[in-house]
Amino acid sequence: MTPKLSAFLRDSAPATPCLVLDLDRVEENYRRLKAAMPLARIYYAVKANPAAPVLDRLVGLGSCFDAASFEEVEACLEAGAAPESISYGNTVKKESAIRAAYGRGVRMFAFDSEPELRKLARSAPGSRVYCRILVGNDGAEWPLSRKFGCEVEMARELMVLAGELGLDPFGLSFHVGSQQVNTAAYEAAIAKVAMLFTDLRDAGVKVRMVNLGGGYPVRYRQEVPEIDDIGAAIMGAMAEHFGNALPDILVEPGRFIVGDAGVVSAEVVLVSRKAKDDPVRWVYLDIGRFGGLAETEGEAIKYAFRTPRDGEAEGPVTIAGPTCDSTDTLYEKSNYRMPLSLDAGDRVELLATGAYVTSYASQFFNGFKPLAEHYV
Amino acid sequence: MTPKLSAFLRDSAPATPCLVLDLDRVEENYRRLKAAMPLARIYYAVKANPAAPVLDRLVGLGSCFDAASFEEVEACLEAGAAPESISYGNTVKKESAIRAAYGRGVRMFAFDSEPELRKLARSAPGSRVYCRILVGNDGAEWPLSRKFGCEVEMARELMVLAGELGLDPFGLSFHVGSQQVNTAAYEAAIAKVAMLFTDLRDAGVKVRMVNLGGGYPVRYRQEVPEIDDIGAAIMGAMAEHFGNALPDILVEPGRFIVGDAGVVSAEVVLVSRKAKDDPVRWVYLDIGRFGGLAETEGEAIKYAFRTPRDGEAEGPVTIAGPTCDSTDTLYEKSNYRMPLSLDAGDRVELLATGAYVTSYASQFFNGFKPLAEHYV
Missing domain, CATH: 2.40.37.10 (Lyase, Ornithine Decarboxylase; Chain A, domain 1)
Incomplete structure (x- = not known):
């Protein structure tokens, strides 16, 4: 517990139950992650805590945002985020929500299926899109099911189709599971993505971005690896598989920033x-x-x-x-x-x-x- | 789906997602349950759906209410329920909530532990109290954990203590688990309660009520027993174990009324x-x-x-x-x-x-x- 939280609880004794959150710690966590992965652009996963004071602070720090819904897109914009700093990261979107986000200037969207890609082509023409692929979640305390992402072979075909539909086949994403304490999960996922990257380049698709998702752990009852060590492992794997031709790197921390x-x-x-x-x-x-x-x-x-x-x-x-x-x-x-x-x-x-x-x-x-x- | 629900969905095409609920069906379910167990007084479990139109309709039918919190007590009163028709059925209550409910006229409370009983003695003096005992949940699709209720031996001691503390040791309750399709669960619980009833009478405690809880099933994908058959099995077990000296019988249906x-x-x-x-x-x-x-x-x-x-x-x-x-x-x-x-x-x-x-x-x-x- 930070000194500011202790002081507030002691001095204000707020009615229970309540959440008290130290915005300076949010800033500190953002800076720690930035320092651990200087080449990565941070897209805060708004769903972790969408409160205006958190978004305000992060806008001030130059953060980008990962929104799960049009309502979250709006919350970011209200906090002063630029539309180009927002990624609409849910692979499952109503077409009306895509249209609304596009209307507000959002130009980056996730997908993992052909029907979703066709919605994007119709309602967010020309936008940057990235395909989420299924990867292993071993080591995550809150592992994800197969709900999001598709198999690599399908991702390859969809990224080719994205270009044909007039979208910008910008990148690939994955998620190793939340509260992931095993850096090997990132390394395996990066290896998988890198192979697909090469395949796509060979197929003439100019994919330029890897979205590493979130999952960076927070200390609860157990110690967890330091973010510097996780960052080093991830950047090591990126260097090993991409060499000097590093793509744009995105990360989507939620828990790590506010937990x-x-x-x-x-x-x-x-x-x-x-x-x-x-x-x-x-x-x-x-x-x-x-x-x-x-x-x-x-x-x-x-x-x-x-x-x-x-x-x-x-x-x-x-x-x-x-x-x-x-x-x-x-x-x-x-x-x-x-x-x-x-x-x-x-x-x-x-x-x-x-x-x-x-x-x-x-x-x-x-x-x-x-x-x-x-x-x- | 009732004809009224079909008509509303067809004619109004309300924005999704939404719940549409047929109040006439609520009334019908109340009457069906009443017919199946004419000797039981119905305490609708407000938590199943606390909407004002549901409570209004049930007040009109003469229903009583099982409230899980002071906020639910207030919702019942706002719907026109008399304070004496409300049971505060959560065995875990802040003392401030007990005081508030007592202040609004509520005089029946559940408990399953000595600290809770002492709260009631302090903040709801003279009230009717009933002790929840642990029973088996075999056959329930939504079985309950050991969270509520205590072992019979402790219940016996607490009921004696209730009288000593100036409370009215009114009755005993149990819950066989929600969406319970096995009438044997009720029969076993009633047998258990009846033995304790006799014990307590022998000990000079004038316990007069058995609260059978809820759990009466609703048809989802599978057929479930008819409420008439469940009612017959329950009343058969009550007659078998209590003979002509039937106590007051309470039931707390939630799902059955609104599901x-x-x-x-x-x-x-x-x-x-x-x-x-x-x-x-x-x-x-x-x-x-x-x-x-x-x-x-x-x-x-x-x-x-x-x-x-x-x-x-x-x-x-x-x-x-x-x-x-x-x-x-x-x-x-x-x-x-x-x-x-x-x-x-x-x-x-x-x-x-x-x-x-x-x-x-x-x-x-x-x-x-x-x-x-x-x-x-």
Whole structure:
């Protein structure tokens, strides 16, 4: 937790549950990533936290933006981003949304299928397009399914078709999975992309860009590799496979930029046991999976907790949210322990919760309002 | 789909995604349940769909209400419900919420632990309280974890304590899991509750109520038992275990009341393949897990689809939502098939989606607004 976050929580004691996010840390993370990969252009994945203060700060730093929807395109423009700094990175778009983004000046779009490419040719003529390919996600704590991307052979044909349809077959993209701690995943993906790059060049398609996606990890309960080491591994792989003819390089960090800049402040609603002699206590918080902590699904992302009783004797706990939904349980199998003296009314902090929290929150499940947001 | 829903969709062609819900069907379901279990008092589980038109209609029918939060208590009161018709059924409540509900006249509360009971004694003195016990969930399509309820031995002690604390130890409750198709689960739970009932009576605690919870199933892709048969099995078990000394009986249906009264109307955004010869198409809709279809997690609830091309040749599909989140995939393993001619722009209907849709929807994940709601 940054000193600014600590000070705000101490001095303001905001109503729980809430997210407090340190914008200076956002800037610091942007600069760290830039330093680790100086040749890469950063497209912030807006979906990680689309709040205006975050976008404002990043616009000021010269960031570009990866938008998942036309609504996110608009949010970037409202924050002062130039249309040419925006990539519409969702491979699944309504044609009306493509048309709207094109109308606002957006000229870069992702795709992974022929029907999508034809929509782009019709409604965003002449735009730069990049094809997402399927790659391995080994090592990611939040691995992606096959939902996005296509096989390499199809990507090759589609990139040729893109040119024939009057689009600019600008580049290729992939995603190694979120919270990826294994640099080998990037290396394997880069090797795959480089082969396709060469194939396409041979076929006369002047592909010029590689979009490395996101997935750069944030420290939760476990240490993760340093971004400098990840950057070095990635740039090493790029140099190995592309030599001196490096293409434009894009990265789409979301979690890395905002994750450890935020903290969720919550209140303990109840600490109880299911039977008198049960060693495991249930700790119920006033935020849960439907209040913003969606990434605890399957106990995938394991947030670290701070309590006012830290340092006292601890025991095992199951941690759950406040709703009447029994799937609203955060951690039952991940060996969490909390102080035995923890009690209802105690405030707890969930560290590094700046990413994928506010936007996931349900609008009013069980009548609970979404968590409040404070940007400091 | 009811004729009223069909007519509304045909005549109004509302923007997608949206929920359209037939209030007459809500009434019909209420009456069907009432007829199947005439001795039970119905407490509608507000969380299933808290919209004012639904609550209004149920108030008019004389329904009682099961609220999960103070906000839901308020919604019931605003719809004209009497405070004494409201049960605050969440076993996990902030003491401030208990106080607020008590202040508005609510006098019935659930609990499953000593700390919660002590909160109630302090902030809702003299109220009727009921203890939730843990029971088996075999046969439920949306089984509950051990999050709510306590072991019988603890329940016994807590009910004695309730009286000592000046509360009215009114009853016992359980929940056999949602979308429960196995009446044996109710029978086993009733047997368990009846034994505790006798124990408590012997201990001088005048427990007078059994809350059977919810879980009454709705037809999705599969046939489910008729509510009359479920009601008969439940009342048979009650008679077997309680004889002529039947306690007050409460039921808390949510899904059963609103589930098949609603339909989600969505649009196909893209139909694509991952490789040219891949037999499985991906069908992307403009609504997904984070837009309201949260119950498709783990492919638990399997909605039935209607498309404008039904009857034409079909093939296997994976069905996914519109967001850049790869977990936003609805069905990959449940052998869904859709017409081969299905295309972007087609409208599809998801049947029996009146429950647990609007309230689960994320406030703006990926920039997408929550689905619109129409009550007809």
